[in-house]
Amino acid sequence: MIRFLILFGFAYLFLHLHLTGDISKYINMRYGYLSFLMIFIIGFMAVYQLVKWNKEGSKQHHTSEKALFGHDHSHENNTWWKKTITYVLVIFPILTGLFLPVATLDSNIVRAKGFHFAEIDNDKDQYANHQILKPDTSQYYESSTYKKMLRQDMEKYSQLNQLDLNDDNYLRALEAIYNYPGNFNNKHISIMGFVYHGDALQKNQLFLFRFGIIHCIADAGVFGLMVQFPHDVTYKDDTWIRAQGTLSETYYSPFKQTIPVLKLDTWHQVEKPKSPYAYRKY
Numbered sequence: 001m002i003r004f005l006i007l008f009g010f011a012y013l014f015l016h017l018h019l020t021g022d023i024s025k026y027i028n029m030r031y032g033y034l035s036f037l038m039i040f041i042i043g044f045m046a047v048y049q050l051v052k053w054n055k056e057g058s059k060q061h062h063t064s065e066k067a068l069f070g071h072d073h074s075h076e077n078n079t080w081w082k083k084t085i086t087y088v089l090v091i092f093p094i095l096t097g098l099f100l101p102v103a104t105l106d107s108n109i110v111r112a113k114g115f116h117f118a119e120i121d122n123d124k125d126q127y128a129n130h131q132i133l134k135p136d137t138s139q140y141y142e143s144s145t146y147k148k149m150l151r152q153d154m155e156k157y158s159q160l161n162q163l164d165l166n167d168d169n170y171l172r173a174l175e176a177i178y179n180y181p182g183n184f185n186n187k188h189i190s191i192m193g194f195v196y197h198g199d200a201l202q203k204n205q206l207f208l209f210r211f212g213i214i215h216c217i218a219d220a221g222v223f224g225l226m227v228q229f230p231h232d233v234t235y236k237d238d239t240w241i242r243a244q245g246t247l248s249e250t251y252y253s254p255f256k257q258t259i260p261v262l263k264l265d266t267w268h269q270v271e272k273p274k275s276p277y278a279y280r281k282y
Contacts, residue, residue, distance in 0.1 A: 007046035
């Protein structure tokens with residue numbers, strides 16, 4: 001019976017995440033069908049456990065319950081607490097998932113782990129490098145396939161008179177911009193993101209970021225652009241801003257290289273979107 005309740009709990013948890021839309025805070029919804037499939041599989045396993053429990057009869061069930069709570073002296077005396085710990089560890093994520101609010105990543109994560117270009121990071125572990133300014137999906141493709149895709153994106157987005165970085169193109173367009181900055185010079189671009197004050201910035205400069213998800217929250221990185229205002233500003237970290245301007249380049253000393261900068265014409269503060277993450281589109 002306990003196994004049925006645990007399996008039912010997990011199935012209900014994932015169904016709850018889908019119904020509320022919170023599942024998108026954990027995975028790229030391109031793979032949403034996999035979590036739906038998992039709901040049916042876990043649900044089937046739960047029904048199987050319930051049927052099995054009913055068939056075993058009350059006598060065998062009573063025996064198993066005695067063993068769980070240490071009354072069956074045919075087993076080791078410490079069996080009950082081992083099983084109890086196991087069940088607690090399994091049930092804990094169900095309870096936290098259902099009753100605790102879903103937290104989203106913010107500037108505190110950026111500050112704790114830092115952000116950087118992958119090229120200047122000494123750690124070559126692709127699974128450890130999450131907090132990067134420049135999107136880099138080269139590790140997910142063969143070299144020739146990646147270069148072809150990147151060039152196609154560059155041609156697609158650089159031909160636009162006005163490039164709006166939105167939910168549909170945020171990561172792919174940014175990756176093209178950082179790899180072909182010259183093709184986007186003087187391009188009119190709009191972007192929405194949260195404020196982050198990086199190192200060595202002037203008082204009229206800051207970064208606008210969004211956390212991007214390739215597959216799931218485990219590979220999330222922080223991506224965006226440096227923006228430059230016509231005058232000094234005092235926006236606090238995690239303030240969401242929608243801005244528009246002309247793309248240029250500037251030398252950023254912490255990275256020891258030139259990076260794109262958006263020189264703003266217009267901007268205004270906005271509410272944090274319901275879905276704050278950007279997802280890789282294929």
